[in-house]
Amino acid sequence: MRAVRPARALLAGTMFLAGLVGCATGGDGGYLVPDATREDGGGSDGTDTAGCPPGQLRCDGVCVDPLSHPQHCGGCGFACPAGQLCSAGVCVTSCPPPLVACGGSCVDPQTNADHCGSCGHACPGAVNADxxxxxxxxxxxxxxxxxxxxxxxGCEYECDFGSSTESCNGADDDCDGAIDESFACAIGEPVSCTTSCGSTGTGNCTITCEPPNGPGCTPPVETCDGTDQDCDTVCDNGFGCCRGQVGACTTSLGAPGSRTCGSDCTWGACTASGEACNGTDDDGDGLCDEDFECCLGSTGACSTTCSTTGTRSCSTTCSWGTCSPPPETCNGTDDNCNGLCDDGVGECCRGASGPCSTSCGTTGTRSCSASCTWGICTPPAEICNGTDDNCNGVCDEGYPCCARASLACTTSCGTPGTQLCSDACTAGSCCAAAETCGNGCDDNCNGSIDEGCSTGNDACGSATALTLAAGRTTVTGTTAGATSDESCGSSAPDVWYRFTLTQTEVVSLNTYGSAYDTRLAIRAGSCAAASTNCIDDSCGTLQSEIVATLAPGTYYVAVDGFSTASGAFTLNIEHVPAGNDGLARLLAAGSSTVTGTTSGTGVVDGSCRSGSAPEHLYYWTQCPSSAGGSFTATTCGGVTWDSTIYLRSGATGTDLACNDDSPDCGYPASSITAAIPSGFGLFGYYVDGFSSYSGAYTSSVTRP
Incomplete structure (x- = not known):
């Protein structure tokens, strides 16, 4: 919006335009007069408001507010009784909030001109103002x-308000002190305007309240700004050149160039406008033919098609020619771009590796040296192939064996054999060329034991004699290749052993540890006797066990097989002597009480006493799976004579425990404790007497 000029400032312009707009000279035409007070127009009290502010009456020649004046409360002459106040034209005894009492009036100190802000503070008027x-x-x-x-x-501008809307007429229609303020300018006012050449000039506002643009606008004086300001069609006339203009020129070296008119409208330096392809620095900038690829006749480095550095020449058109590769050198690269590395400069491409033949005929590797000659041939790492790859004289070292080689070995039967190394350098089965007779083993890995061999104890008449030691007697052998002599419910091959007893004993014969399903049989006295105790499976196994009380004499034992089974076997024999009564009593597992009466002359001595006292035997056997355990026995409270008790092992033939006088109850009773080992075995518990003592007994026993 334009800045509005006061009416006073436009007085001269108004006089100038009086003939145009027809301003009258009578009444308030908007002219200023000095601040002065108009004469009161008169009028009677009580009804006259002339000269009084709005809302007041003239009473007794004085302007009063009938809403609060105590002498003129509600109208002239209506005085409030003593002690009362005037509030809203009514006499009251107290002022209602927010009104306060001032001189008998209830007034609002925020709006009352006689009591403004506080009682008695009257607001003064001014010229033509209240x-x-x-x-x-x-x-x-x-x-x-x-x-x-x-x-x-004061108020010095006398104006008759004619309209709330301003018109373009050079007058203040709305009495706001400004003329034609709703338009671009006031008629006759000097204003800026746009000339016919677009520059900013000056002129007087037209009768349509518009600036006088175009021919009516006076152009300004020309300045250096790159435009035509004075509308004479010449840019920056009166200066050296038009600011920003570019013009042709000739350089100091005679080359065509260009120059630019500066901000002070003077020409700048002449700069060469271009370079010619002639091998010369035309524009004097120190560069030859710089507007082209290259300087005519020059040479330079370039990258070849094989990424080496070659050379090229600048042609007559100042463009580079073909890139020529360099000659080949020994550097591990194809320099001359013929597809071959280091060709013609040595044996090989520097840094390359290649195959070669080693001294042991394998294929190794070699590297090309810095002089493009081959280095030594390095053998390959050893692999499993039946060959000495790394030329150290050893085949397939680092592997179990040399592939496909035949190796000497010892068979699982303990006999010399051979084994073949596989293609994976792992040794095969070790097998003998032929069977070794009598070892109960498959030497030649054909699945048969001692095939083709004759057995010396194949028949009962050629039974092998065994001398029973004090402890366990163990023999091994095989029934493979033997004939079947002992029926025993099968047709399997069998072999024979014999032993002789000099006293009655409990004997345990078993084949625990054998490799096939065995059977056992015993003949007493001679081979012609009938077989007794023909046993197949014992202790839940496929092996056999016979436990019998045998009188003095010779016995023949057949190691046989179930059905037609044969193979390697182990024969174990344990024995303990019976008591002087020739009896052997089976001792139950767990805790039990045994009773009896010894008499006669004894035949067994314990390790803790010797003498001729008679004894009774209690025995039991254990299976291979037995865990063993603790054994205890006592005659405390069970004898009236000097007893001795002991426990004997059939495996060792010795006593595991022996006692005369009990450590628990003392003479004459006895007590023992022993640890029973795990596994199979025969055990004998003896109730005996010290020296020659004997008699009735009661013994408490606990066994596994």
Whole structure:
């Protein structure tokens, strides 16, 4: 919006345009007069408001507010009784909030001009203006028909308000102190305008309140700005050149160039506009033919098609020619781009590796040296192939054996054999060329034991004699290749052993540890006797066990097989002597009480006593799976004579425990404790007497 000029400033312009707009000279035409007070137009009290602020009456020649004046409460002459106040034109005994009592009146100190802010603080008036109270502070308000346009106290501009809308007529229609303020300019006012050449000139506002643009606008004086300001069609005339203009020129070296008009409208330096392809520095910048690829006749480095550095020449058109590769050198690269590395400069491409033949005929590797000659041939690492790859004289070292080689070995039967190394350098089965007879083993890995061999104890008549030692007697052999002599419910091959007893004993014969399903049989006295105790499976195994009380004499034992089974076997024999009564009593597992009466002359001595006292035997056997355990026995409270008790092992033939006088109850009783080992075995518990003592007994026993 334009800056509005006050009416006073436009007085001269208004006089100038009086003939155009027809301004009258009578009445308030908007002209300024000095601040002055109009004469009161008169009128009677009580009804006259002339010269009084709005809302007041003239009473007794004085302007009063009938809403609060105690002498004129509600109208002139209506005085409030003594002690009462005037509030809203009514006499009251107290002022309602927010009104306060001031001089018999109920007033609002925020708006009452006689008591503005506090009682008795009256707001003064000014020329053509009355005092007023706004927000508890004094202000002045112009009387009707007057306006304040200079900001000084009083209202000096007399104006008859004609319209709230301003017209383009050079007059202040809305009495706001400004003329034609709703338009671009006021008629006759000097304003800026746009000339016919687009520059900014000056002129007077037209009768249509518009700037006089175009021919009516006076152009400004020309300045150096790169435009035509004075509308004479010449840019920056009067200066050396038009600012920013570019023009042709000739350099100091005679080359065509260009120059630019500077900000002060003077020409700048002449710069060569281009270079010719002639091998010369035309523009004097120290560069030859710089507007082209290269300087005519020069040479330079380039990258060949095989990424080496070659050379090229600048042609007559100042463009580079073909890149020529360099000659080949020994550097591990194809320099001359013929597809071959280091060709013609040595044996090989520097740094390359290649196959070669080693001294042991394998294929090794070699490397090309810095002089493009081959280095030594390095043998390959050893692999499993039946060959000495690394030329150290050893085949397939690092592997179990040399592939496909035949190796000497010892068979599982303990006999010399051979084994073949597989293609994976793992040794095969070790097998003998032929069977070794009598070892109960398959030497030649054909699945048969001692095939083709004759057995010396194949028949009962050629039974092998065994001398029973004090402990366990063990023999091994095989029934493979033997004939079947002992029926025993099968047709399997069998072999024979014999032994002789000099006293009655409990004997345990078993084949625990054998490799096939065995059977056992015994013949007493001679081979012609019938077989007794023909046993197949024992202790839940496929092996056999016979436990029998045998009288003095010779016995023949057949190691046989179930059905037609044969193979390697182990024969175990344990024995303990019976008591002097020739009896052997089976001792139950767990805790039990045994009783009896010994008499006669004894045949067994314990390790803790010797003498001729008689004894009784209690025995039991254990299976291979037995875990063993603790054995205890006592005659405490069970004898009246000097007893001795002991426990004997058939495996060792010795006593595991022996006692005469009990450590628990003392003489004459006895007590023992022993640890029973795991596994199979025969055990004998003896109730005996010290020296020659004997008699009735009761013994408490616990066994596994």
């Amino acid at each position: 005092g007023a109270c706004e927000g508890g502070a004094c202000v002045t308000r112009c009387r009707p028909g007057w306006a304040d346009v200079d900001g000084l106290p």
